Amino acid sequence: MTIEIQNISKKYGNFQALHDINLHIPSGELVALLGPSGSGKTTLLRMIAGLESVEDGIILVDNENVASLHINQRDVGFVFQHYALFKHLTVFDNIAFGLQVRPKHKRPSAQTIAAKVDELLALVKLEGFAKRYPAQLSGGQRQRVALARALAVEPKILLLDEPFGALDAKVRKELRRWLRKLHNDIHVTTLFVTHDQEEALDVADRIVIMNKGKVEQVGAPAEVYESPVSPFVYDFLGNVNLFRGRVIDGQFSFSNQAETTNEAVGYVRPHHIKIEREKTSDAVISATITFIHTIGPIWHIEMRRDDDTYIEVELNKEEFLLLNLQVGENVYVSPKEMKVFIPEDFSI
Numbered sequence: 001m002t003i004e005i006q007n008i009s010k011k012y013g014n015f016q017a018l019h020d021i022n023l024h025i026p027s028g029e030l031v032a033l034l035g036p037s038g039s040g041k042t043t044l045l046r047m048i049a050g051l052e053s054v055e056d057g058i059i060l061v062d063n064e065n066v067a068s069l070h071i072n073q074r075d076v077g078f079v080f081q082h083y084a085l086f087k088h089l090t091v092f093d094n095i096a097f098g099l100q101v102r103p104k105h106k107r108p109s110a111q112t113i114a115a116k117v118d119e120l121l122a123l124v125k126l127e128g129f130a131k132r133y134p135a136q137l138s139g140g141q142r143q144r145v146a147l148a149r150a151l152a153v154e155p156k157i158l159l160l161d162e163p164f165g166a167l168d169a170k171v172r173k174e175l176r177r178w179l180r181k182l183h184n185d186i187h188v189t190t191l192f193v194t195h196d197q198e199e200a201l202d203v204a205d206r207i208v209i210m211n212k213g214k215v216e217q218v219g220a221p222a223e224v225y226e227s228p229v230s231p232f233v234y235d236f237l238g239n240v241n242l243f244r245g246r247v248i249d250g251q252f253s254f255s256n257q258a259e260t261t262n263e264a265v266g267y268v269r270p271h272h273i274k275i276e277r278e279k280t281s282d283a284v285i286s287a288t289i290t291f292i293h294t295i296g297p298i299w300h301i302e303m304r305r306d307d308d309t310y311i312e313v314e315l316n317k318e319e320f321l322l323l324n325l326q327v328g329e330n331v332y333v334s335p336k337e338m339k340v341f342i343p344e345d346f347s348i
Contacts, residue, residue, distance in 0.1 A: 018214075042162075078150060
């Protein structure tokens with residue numbers, strides 16, 4: 001099912017939660033709504049679900065305007081961060097709930113419901129758990145039950161609001177892998193809200209990056225990470241070093257030359273920093289190593305510049321051993337790749 005969001009805005013009193021949102025989500029795509037707290041991502045998800053009213057704009061699902069439809073008429077499966085399972089019901093009855101409460105003329109037979117629940121338990125890898133209660137499950141298992149319950153009613157679209165936010169890091173990673181496989185199996189159009197950049201980059205077919213109620217950028221994970229369109233996107237998607245300077249004849253310069261040029265800021269990822277012991281040109285910066293630590297195969301080096309700002313560098317094991325760096329050592333750094341932004345949203 002395709003989703004078309006046209007000119008959607010939302011206000012709560014004087015607070016503008018969403019500003020003229022326009023999005024096209026193709027059928028069968030897995031899309032992440034990514035952004036910091038207060039960026040509007042959950043508000044947008046709830047409007048698609050029918051949990052928030054649409055004041056301005058329209059929402060089309062397969063070319064049908066659903067903005068005025070009640071949540072029960074939208075065929076949407078919704079999964080909350082904290083599972084929202086019925087504690088007094090077994091796993092079987094939690095999954096079957098949406099089918100059992102349908103009007104009698106639309107309700108499947110008990111045999112059909114049982115077969116559907118068994119099918120979903122197999123899909124979410126919880127065979128043999130039908131008679132357990134939520135309190136007898138781990139957090140990851142409860143979240144899979146919540147997903148199975150949402151899928152039981154065969155929704156047109158599946159909406160997930162911070163689905164893994166209440167879980168520890170290892171379980172989140174396991175469920176991300178599981179969600180990718182699940183989506184490949186069922187191909188239901190899926191939107192999930194997250195503020196976790198790694199989660200969005202790891203799971204989604206496309207990422208919608210939101211900030212202050214607006215869409216900053218939409219694209220595939222590699223596209224938004226490698227080709228950010230704004231300083232916000234660059235800064236939000238991972239660690240970044242900032243270098244201030246000027247653009248002179250189309251080139252970034254660290255110098256403060258008083259020519260008729262634009263002030264600019266260069267954005268550089270930690271793994272795009274080159275370290276040298278000798279000053280090989282004027283396009284390098286002097287820095288003192290203040291801290292070195294390793295996480296797995298990556299070595300992280302912190303350096304302090306003369307102006308008391310810090311630079312973060314990431315090296316692989318071979319690079320680090322070749323340089324044999326020491327805390328307290330003075331070195332020279334330069335960017336191997338840089339994205340430059342100057343005022344009025346112009347970039348080079």
